[in-house]
Structures are given as structure tokens and as C-alpha cells.
Amino acid sequence: MARPKSEDKRNAILAAAIQVIDAQGIGAPTAKIAKAAGVAEGTLFTYFASKDELLNQLYLELKMELRDVMASHFPRTGSIRERAQHVWNAYVDWGVAQPHRRKVMTMLGASHLVTDASKAAGMEAFADVNATIHEAFTSGVLRNHPPAFVSAIMGSIAETTMDFIAREPQQHGQYRNTGFEVFWHAVAAP
Structure with a gap:
């Protein structure tokens, strides 16, 4: 048995x-x-059952961990900007506190070994974030960019922000806020 x-x-x-x-x-x-x-x-x-299954499960575990961090105290009734800044702050703070997890999640997200189904399941977990993005586009708060492009911009600026915070932790708040302002001005409608 x-x-x-x-x-x-x-x-x-x-x-x-x-x-x-x-x-x-x-x-x-x-x-x-x-x-x-x-x-x-x-x-x-x-x-x-296989290494591929291990990698897919690890990817989902990391995504769920990040989702839980972002969902904590999510300002559902806040403005789109307030909700976006909450997501930004949670992501940056998690990434700075968990650099190894962030690195592995990034590697897995770019890997062909993680299935499209796992990637889709990872995105579905972010219901509040996805709803905010949808609302931002339909209300005209965000420029008319493809959502994947906005997500890629956020990821790139967030990675740069986290790298600077890691080098100069005493500037954490300043870099996090500046990074968000740069992101917001890049995607928000004028």
C-alpha cells in the first residue's frame, strides 16, 4: 500500500x-x-510525474504566492490609479524581498516548458488586477495599448526599480514611487 x-x-x-x-x-x-x-x-x-510537471507546478505556486501578496488589502473601491499603485507596490516589495523567487518565476514564465495552460491559470488567479486593467481600458484611463504591452512595460520598469532598490535599499520608497510614476505616465491617457 x-x-x-x-x-x-x-x-x-x-x-x-x-x-x-x-x-x-x-x-x-x-x-x-x-x-x-x-x-x-x-x-x-x-x-x-515529470520534471515538466514540477516546473509547471512551481510556476503556479509562485504565481499564487504573488497573487496572495497583491490581494492583501487590495483597494477594491479605490481609483484605478490607487489600485494600480497597490499592485505595483506589492509586486515591487515582493520582488525585492524574494529575489530568488522572482528570478525563478521570470525564468519559468519565459520557458517553453511551462505550458500555455499553466500560464493562463497563472493569469486567471489575478482577477482583481485583470478587472482593474479591463476597467482602465474601457473607461479611457489607460491609453489604447494592448494589455500584454502594458503588462510588459510594467514588468520592465518594475524589474529596473527592484534592481535599483537591491543596490540601494535605503532608497526603497523613492525608487518604488518614481518607478510607479514612470510606469503610470507611460500608460495613462493624457
Whole structure:
């Protein structure tokens, strides 16, 4: 009879995957991930049928973590700008506090090994953010840019902002606010 799966072991494997992928990239062998998790490689495959499944689950876990951070105290009744700034601040603060997770999530998001279904599920988790974006476009608050383009602009400016905060943590608030202003002026309708 098979032993029940342990949530602790699953979490240890995911945490080890972050550590190993951060250091070695997505091509890191599962044997290294298993070793870092303190489990046999066969145990890793008890929890994840393949390395691709592990990568997809890790991507979704990281997306859900970020969603939870953004959802905390989300100002549902605030202006579009207030909601956008909340999302920005949460993303930047999470990225600065979790640089390894941010790096791995970025690598996974760009990888062909993460399925379109996983990427879609990751986006669906951001209902409040997506609703705000939709409202911003339909109300004319944002320029008429494709949503994916606006998201890419936000990501690029946020990455630059996080990099500067990492180099000069004493300027965290200034860089975070300046980064948001640059983003907002790039996408908001005049």
C-alpha cells in the first residue's frame, strides 16, 4: 500500500527547486533538486510525474504566492490609479524581498516548458488586477495599448526599480514611487 504524500515533502521539493533553478537555471537536473530537498530522486517523481510537471507546478505556486501578496488589502473601491499603485507596490516589495523567487518565476514564465495552460491559470488567479486593467481600458484611463504591452512595460520598469532598490535599499520608497510614476505616465491617457 502506498504511503500518503506529505505536504511538507512537496513543499521541500518546491523550495529546493527554487534554490537549484536560481543557481543553475531550468536545465538543472532533478537529482540536484531532490538532493537539495533531502529526498531520493524517486521520491521527487512520486510528487511530480515529470520534471515538466514540477516546473509547471512551481510556476503556479509562485504565481499564487504573488497573487496572495497583491490581494492583501487590495483597494477594491479605490481609483484605478490607487489600485494600480497597490499592485505595483506589492509586486515591487515582493520582488525585492524574494529575489530568488522572482528570478525563478521570470525564468519559468519565459520557458517553453511551462505550458500555455499553466500560464493562463497563472493569469486567471489575478482577477482583481485583470478587472482593474479591463476597467482602465474601457473607461479611457489607460491609453489604447494592448494589455500584454502594458503588462510588459510594467514588468520592465518594475524589474529596473527592484534592481535599483537591491543596490540601494535605503532608497526603497523613492525608487518604488518614481518607478510607479514612470510606469503610470507611460500608460495613462493624457
